[in-house]
Amino acid sequence: MLLAAAAALGFWCWTILFPSPEKLVxxxxxxxxxxxxxxxxxxxxxxxxxxxxxxxxxxxxxEIHFDVTGYPAHTLSxxxxxxxxxxxxxxxxxxxxxxxxxxxxRLAADKLTADVSCAAKVNAxxxxxxxxxxxxxxxxxxEGDWLxxxxxxxxxxx
Amino acid sequence: xxxxxxxxxxxxxxxxxxxxxxTTLIRIAVLVVTCFVTFKFVLLPIRIDGISMLPxxxxxxxxxxxxxxxxxxxxxxxxIVSVRLSEPGGLANPSILYMKRIIGLPGETVAFHGGRAFIxxxxxxxxxxxxxxxxxxxxxxxxxxxxxxxxxxxxxPFDFHTQGRAERNRIVGKLLL
Numbered sequence: 297m298l299l300a301a302a303a304a305l306g307f308w309c310w311t312i313l314f315p316s317p318e319k320l321v322x323x324x325x326x327x328x329x330x331x332x333x334x335x336x337x338x339x340x341x342x343x344x345x346x347x348x349x350x351x352x353x354x355x356x357x358x359e360i361h362f363d364v365t366g367y368p369a370h371t372l373s374x375x376x377x378x379x380x381x382x383x384x385x386x387x388x389x390x391x392x393x394x395x396x397x398x399x400x401x402r403l404a405a406d407k408l409t410a411d412v413s414c415a416a417k418v419n420a421x422x423x424x425x426x427x428x429x430x431x432x433x434x435x436x437x438x439e440g441d442w443l444x445x446x447x448x449x450x451x452x453x454x
Numbered sequence: 455x456x457x458x459x460x461x462x463x464x465x466x467x468x469x470x471x472x473x474x475x476x477t478t479l480i481r482i483a484v485l486v487v488t489c490f491v492t493f494k495f496v497l498l499p500i501r502i503d504g505i506s507m508l509p510x511x512x513x514x515x516x517x518x519x520x521x522x523x524x525x526x527x528x529x530x531x532x533x534i535v536s537v538r539l540s541e542p543g544g545l546a547n548p549s550i551l552y553m554k555r556i557i558g559l560p561g562e563t564v565a566f567h568g569g570r571a572f573i574x575x576x577x578x579x580x581x582x583x584x585x586x587x588x589x590x591x592x593x594x595x596x597x598x599x600x601x602x603x604x605x606x607x608x609x610x611p612f613d614f615h616t617q618g619r620a621e622r623n624r625i626v627g628k629l630l631l
Contacts, residue, residue, distance in 0.1 A: 366613040398548050415539050415550045425505045428550055428616070430539040452539045452552070453603065453618030 317442075318401045321410045321435055324442045325396050328353050332394040334386055343386040351379050355436065355443040363449050364429055393419040396431070410435045410442070413450075496522055498627065500536065500551070506605030506615065507534070507553055509584050519551075523628035529556050529601055531573075534629040537603060537620045551626060552616065555582070558594075558602025560622075565593040569608065585609035594619065601625065 315323075331349050338346070354375055363369035372378050385392065399414040412433040419426040434446040463473060472478040493499065498519040502511050511517070511534075519536045529535060536551040558564035563574050569587030571578040587608035596602050596619050604617035 365616055366611070397550050413540065415548070417550065425610075426503075428539065428552070450540070452537070452624075453616060453620055454600075 317403055317407050317410065317437075321401045321403075321412060321442055322399055324353065324435070324444075325399055325412055325414065325433065328444075329394045329396045332382075332392065334389065334392045336390050344383075347379060347382045347386055350382050351375050353444055354378055355438060355445045358444055359446050361446075361448040363451060364427070389420050391419075391421060393417075393426075408437045496520070497630065498536070500553070502553065506607050507555075508605075508607040510534070510582055510606045511553070518630040519627040520630045521627040524625070528622075529559075529625055529628070531556055531559055535601075535603065536626045536629070538624050538626055541621075541624065552603070552620075553629065554603035554605055554617065554620075556601050556603055558596045558619075560596050560598050560600055562602070563593045563595050564602040566591040566612065571604075582606050583608055599623075 311319075328350075331346055331353070334343060334346060356375055357373075358375065358378065360372040360378060360381075361369070362371070372381055395417040396414040397417055399412060402411045402413075404410065412435065414431055414433070416429045416431045417426055418429070430450040430452055432446075432448050432450055433444055435442045436445050437443075467475075498521060500517050500519055502515040502517060503513050505513070523533075533556045534553065535556055536553050538548050538551055540548070557571050557578060557580070558573060565572045565575075566589035569589050571580060572593075583606055585607055589608060589612045591612055594602065599622045600619040601622065602618065603620050605615060608615065
């Protein structure tokens with residue numbers, strides 16, 4: 297009995313100390329949502345810090361392709377364009393609440409790249425309504441860290 | 455001679471597991487299985503969030519989706535359905551679904567003129583649309599497996615209202631109440 301408990305504790309410690317790649321990717325996506333969320337009380341310095349933190353989630357050659365209802369489709373290429381767009385959004389919006397729900401991670405066989413599908417729930421400004429958008433992320437492992445290489449929106453209703 | 459008080463179960467036992475524990479356990483098991491089957495395969499409990507179905511449904515209302523509603527027949531015009539964001543097999547266990555009303559059936563053409571919906575060129579009677587609407591949109595043809603879904607609240611601009619053609623396999627079920 298004691299041996300089984302020790303083994304279970306050991307396994308639990310192992311999973312905490314050496315999490316699986318799926319868990320790391322999930323954590324990354326969850327943390328991305330927190331970083332992309334701003335509240336009204338966030339000052340300029342906090343917002344600027346969040347922008348620079350946000351850029352850290354993306355690979356140098358990352359691409360974001362947006363094609364959502366109500367806005368013209370556009371693509372952001374590279375960290376500079378992403379930084380510019382994030383800074384613009386964080387400056388103009390009073391609040392931005394981002395949640396990634398139903399996150400599904402598919403690891404490649406080499407465990408160096410991952411595809412993530414999720415539903416993004418976004419509430420911007422003082423709007424009572426929110427937007428829901430299916431999204432697809434591609435991540436790759438760079439020097440031990442998972443970085444986003446591609447983000448694209450998926451149209452649910454055509 | 456046995457004392458009557460000794461054979462009577464303690465009041466705490468009666469309160470927690472009843473006078474006949476075996477029967478109580480069977481009842482609990484049946485209840486658990488019934489709930490599991492009902493909420494796993496038949497009814498999907500939902501909490502409504504958002505303004506797109508106003509005034510018919512508003513944020514905070516609790517309802518259920520009947521997953522078996524379309525076993526015997528296909529979705530009908532006017533049905534309020536839940537539509538999954540991704541194709542089946544996309545997102546593992548979708549916790550977020552669109553809730554919309556079907557106005558266009560497979561093969562039909564849906565258009566909006568002067569805020570009114572037109573199906574195959576004929577105006578559609580929609581008593582559930584209460585807010586003023588000024589939508590103008592060219593005809594959209596539904597494919598053989600597509601339904602045109604839209605919310606009842608059409609007071610926002612056309613482009614900001616999530617709507618469009620949904621494949622049959624994305625329709626999870628019909629709203630129960």
